[in-house]
Amino acid sequence: MILPRRPRRVRPGQRAVTVALYLNATLLALIVVALFSRDGAASISLLPAAHAEGPAMGGGGNLYLIPGQFSERTYGCYVMDTDAQTLCVYRFDGAATTLKLIAARNFRQDRRLGHLNTVPDPKDVEVMVEAERAGRRGPAGDVTAPSTAPKSGSNPD
Numbered sequence: 001m002i003l004p005r006r007p008r009r010v011r012p013g014q015r016a017v018t019v020a021l022y023l024n025a026t027l028l029a030l031i032v033v034a035l036f037s038r039d040g041a042a043s044i045s046l047l048p049a050a051h052a053e054g055p056a057m058g059g060g061g062n063l064y065l066i067p068g069q070f071s072e073r074t075y076g077c078y079v080m081d082t083d084a085q086t087l088c089v090y091r092f093d094g095a096a097t098t099l100k101l102i103a104a105r106n107f108r109q110d111r112r113l114g115h116l117n118t119v120p121d122p123k124d125v126e127v128m129v130e131a132e133r134a135g136r137r138g139p140a141g142d143v144t145a146p147s148t149a150p151k152s153g154s155n156p157d
Contacts, residue, residue, distance in 0.1 A: 059080075062082045062083040062084075063080070064079070064082070065077055065078070065079055066078040066079075073094075075091075075092050076089060076090050076092050076099075076102070077090050078090075084106070086104060086105065086106050087103075087104070087105050088103070088104045089102050089103040089104070
């Protein structure tokens with residue numbers, strides 16, 4: 001004896017969940033297609049672009065070693081000691097296979113400078129911002145600066 005099938009009961013809200021799941025699967029498929037077609041590449045790189053491009057920096061405690069390329073064929077590294085607040089620069093001479101100290105500097109006082117060799121001067125930028133907020137603009141729509149001459153020197157504050 002074959003029993004007739006009972007009609008399926010659809011619970012309230014079950015149809016909405018089903019539609020949401022199909023929509024979610026469709027969006028996920030679109031994201032995968034976008035990743036595969038990005039930049040004409042047929043594969044997905046598992047390394048983030050920023051991680052792949054930046055130099056590796058090693059450090060622990062208060063000492064940090066940062067590799068650097070100084071010119072087309074010259075390499076070296078920067079060594080920063082955060083406790084002593086010093087920065088040393090070493091250049092590797094490949095022909096002589098030596099590592100030479102080429103610069104060293106204590107940056108303790110450098111951090112206290114407000115601006116040095118900056119163009120435009122931060123005070124001029126402040127004046128330009130205030131002029132823009134007040135609605136005063138120059139003839140070409142640009143905010144007029146009080147002076148455009150480059151300034152250098154330490155912060156007078």
